[in-house]
Amino acid sequence: MPKKQLKVDAIKNGTVIDHIAAGKALSVAEIINLNSSDEIMVGINLSSRKTGKKDIIKIENHELTADEVNSIALIAPSATLTIINDYKVTKKIDLELPELINGLIECPNHSCVTNTENIKTRFQTIVNETISVRCVYCEKKYNVDEVNINV
Amino acid sequence: MNNLISMRDLSKQEIERFLDIAAKIESGELRPDISRKLAALLFFEPSTRTLFSFETAVKKIGGETFSMIGTSSSSVKKGESLHDTLKTISMYADLIVMRTTIEGAARYASEVVDIPIVNAGDGANQHPTQSLLDLYSMVKTQGTLNNLTLGLVGDLRYGRTVHSLVQALKDFNPKFYFASPAHLRMPSSIIHDLKEKNIQFEEIEEIDSIINELDIMYVTRIQRERFPSLEEYEKVKDSYVIDVNMLDNVKDNFKILHPLPRVNEITKAVDKTPYAYYFEQAKNGVYMRQAILSILLKAI
Numbered sequence: 001m002p003k004k005q006l007k008v009d010a011i012k013n014g015t016v017i018d019h020i021a022a023g024k025a026l027s028v029a030e031i032i033n034l035n036s037s038d039e040i041m042v043g044i045n046l047s048s049r050k051t052g053k054k055d056i057i058k059i060e061n062h063e064l065t066a067d068e069v070n071s072i073a074l075i076a077p078s079a080t081l082t083i084i085n086d087y088k089v090t091k092k093i094d095l096e097l098p099e100l101i102n103g104l105i106e107c108p109n110h111s112c113v114t115n116t117e118n119i120k121t122r123f124q125t126i127v128n129e130t131i132s133v134r135c136v137y138c139e140k141k142y143n144v145d146e147v148n149i150n151v
Numbered sequence: 152m153n154n155l156i157s158m159r160d161l162s163k164q165e166i167e168r169f170l171d172i173a174a175k176i177e178s179g180e181l182r183p184d185i186s187r188k189l190a191a192l193l194f195f196e197p198s199t200r201t202l203f204s205f206e207t208a209v210k211k212i213g214g215e216t217f218s219m220i221g222t223s224s225s226s227v228k229k230g231e232s233l234h235d236t237l238k239t240i241s242m243y244a245d246l247i248v249m250r251t252t253i254e255g256a257a258r259y260a261s262e263v264v265d266i267p268i269v270n271a272g273d274g275a276n277q278h279p280t281q282s283l284l285d286l287y288s289m290v291k292t293q294g295t296l297n298n299l300t301l302g303l304v305g306d307l308r309y310g311r312t313v314h315s316l317v318q319a320l321k322d323f324n325p326k327f328y329f330a331s332p333a334h335l336r337m338p339s340s341i342i343h344d345l346k347e348k349n350i351q352f353e354e355i356e357e358i359d360s361i362i363n364e365l366d367i368m369y370v371t372r373i374q375r376e377r378f379p380s381l382e383e384y385e386k387v388k389d390s391y392v393i394d395v396n397m398l399d400n401v402k403d404n405f406k407i408l409h410p411l412p413r414v415n416e417i418t419k420a421v422d423k424t425p426y427a428y429y430f431e432q433a434k435n436g437v438y439m440r441q442a443i444l445s446i447l448l449k450a451i
Contacts, residue, residue, distance in 0.1 A: 111274045113255035117233050128347070134340075137255025138276055139157060141340035 009041060014060040016082040017072060019048065024076050025055030031071045031151050038062050051078070067151050071104055073097040074131060074144055097125050105133060106148040112138035123147075154261040154268045155443055157277045158315045163322040169283050170290055172442035172451060173435070176212075183445035186213035190444065191244035193236075194220045194271070195251040200411055200433065201271050201281070205248050208440035212450070217244070234263055241266050246448055267447040275309045281410055282315035284439040285369070288432040292406045293366055296323040300364055304391050305371035305416060307331040308338060312410040313371055317341055327352040328361050332387040335373070358391065363400045368393070370409045370416050393417045398426055408432050 020028055025042050034040060039060035048054035064072075064081065072079055073095040081093040103120040114121045114137055123133040126141070134141040152165065161169075175181035190209045194202050197220065209216050233256060240247060241264035249257055250271040257270035257277075272278045290296055301320070303313050307329055317327065317337070327345070329337050329352060336354060345352050355361065362368065370393060378384040392415060393407065409417060409429040421427050445451045 109254060111252065111254045113233070113253045113259045116253050117259060119259060132343075135255065137258050138274070139159060139255070139340075140338075141343065 009058070010087060011039075011041070011058045011060045011084055012087055013085055014058065014062055014083075015064055016084060017057040017059075017076070018054070018080045018082065019050065020055040020057065020076045020079045021051075022053035022055055025057055028055075028072055028076050028079070029057055031075070031149050032057075032059070032062070032064065032068050033151055034059070034062065065151070067104060069093065069095065070098055070101060071149050071151050074101065074104075074125070074133075074149065077127075077131060097127065097131070100124055100136070101133065104149050104151060106150060107135045107138060107140070108142060108147055109135065109138045109140045112140070114138075152446060154257075154270075155279050155447065156257050156261055156268065156270045158279045158282050158318040159277075161279075161319075166283070166286065166319065166322075169439065169442055169446065170287055172446060173283075173287050173439045174290075176441050176445070177435075177438040181445075181451060183212045183441065183450040185209070185444060185448050185450045188214045188245040188448055188450075189243065190214055190216045191240050191247045192216050192218040192271075193240065193247060193249040193251075194218065195222055195249070195253075196272065197221060198250055198271070201250065201436075204433070204436045205269075205271065205280075205440055208437050208444060211437065212441050212445060214444070214448075233259070237263050240264075246444065269443060269447065272311055275311050276314065278311045278315045278410075279319075280440055280443055281312045281436070282319040283443065284432065284436040285312070285316055285408060285410070286319055287439050288406075288408055288428060288435045289367055291431075291435065292428060293404060296320065298324050298326075299366045300326045300328075302328040302330060302358060302361060302365045302368045303337075303371070304330045304358060304368060304393075306335045306373045307371070308335040309374055310371040313369065314338070314341060316369065317345070321345075321348055321350060325350060328358070328365070329354045330356065330358045330361075330391065332356070332373075332390045335387065359397065362397055363402065366402065366404055366406070368405070368407045370407060370413075372409075372412065372414050372416060389415065391416055393421055395420045395424060398424060401426060 022045050025044050041058040043056040045053050082089050083091040101123045105121055105123045107114045107121050122136040126132045131144045206216050237260050246267045248269040248271050252274045254274035254276040257273050261268040307313050373388045375384045405426050406428040407426050
């Protein structure tokens with residue numbers, strides 16, 4: 001029987017973000033505040049029993065902040081987070097999309113008060129077939145891929 | 152209720168309370184008293200009608216006002232933040248009525264100060280006091296808000312009154328026709344909301360074929376100030392002009408509403424027909440604004 005081989009190397013310590021919708025890994029990687037020394041492995045369009053295709057990210061020695069977790073929930077709600085210590089899974093985190101996202105999304109509406117006054121944005125999340133967000137201030141609604149997310 | 156920021160915030164019951172209080176004020180059954188209360192009318196964006204309507208409403212129930220119109224005479228002009236302007240004014244006034252071009256400014260104001268904020272228009276976003284007076288005008292002319300067929304005509308993209316109105320009616324099973332030039336259509340976010348809530352609507356370009364179905368036609372001005380160039384404005388400004396010859400077969404209960412000011416989208420001849428209701432609508436605004444002030448200042 002042929003030996004199973006991992007397509008993306010295992011990590012000793014760090015975080016694995018698995019089951020990212022195929023094609024979304026680079027967007028997820030973009031919103032994580034990586035240090036220049038962080039080792040990151042990205043797998044795109046890997047086979048998945050659950051969904052057919054998936055992406056995966058493994059980050060060595062990096063613990064995600066709450067903001068990073070919320071942002072991942074926004075753009076990759078089906079993803080799973082696993083914390084690895086000494087090659088073993090020590091914790092699994094279920095992503096939960098918060099009702100409100102504070103300070104992470106730039107409002108694309110130039111007339112919005114968040115772009116004229118020095119205030120944190122606040123977006124309400126709306127989940128239908130896709131995820132969209134509504135600015136609490138100007139009330140404009142956007143699909144997640146129409147907004148900039150800054151962690 | 153502490154503020155009136157957006158129709159999106161109001162439940163059906165709260166809307167009905169506003170309507171009920173306005174009716175009781177108009178009939179004389181309720182006589183709210185806000186004497187010794189001072190309302191700051193901050194109109195960063197010019198307005199005459201809404202400003203006068205609020206000023207009248209405040210004075211009719213015994214209150215006083217001070218006003219700021221535009222930014223030229225204020226410290227905003229000197230670079231003061233909206234935050235500081237509002238905070239300072241809240242030290243003097245009991246309530247702030249504000250109009251601005253900045254969308255979401257009223258919501259922000261309600262987070263900055265401890266006194267009630269009334270949104271009198273924030274950019275192309277919301278104009279809830281206009282919506283409430285529109286609803287009041289509909290109840291008075293139709294006897295109900297339920298199951299009405301409405302044609303919204305004109306600038307549906309930039310017209311905040313229509314955005315607020317569509318949300319205001321969401322719980323009353325309306326049927327909408329949206330008639331506008333192609334690039335002044337209802338914003339997609341509002342269209343999405345309507346679809347989600349299964350509210351009937353149709354986007355159309357001409358109104359002749361549907362006018363006889365309508366209970367209410369809500370006409371809005373094509374707003375010059377919302378266009379990037381005069382040329383763009385000139386192209387569409389006369390897209391819809393309502394004239395008497397269009398009204399031959401309308402329903403008996405049919406009424407034309409308009410938030411005013413009118414430019415030339417309704418001919419003066421229409422004013423003499425029983426269908427014109429826009430000046431009464433403006434009068435209804437004073438009763439509704441008395442109701443809003445009384446509720447927010449807890450004077451009833």
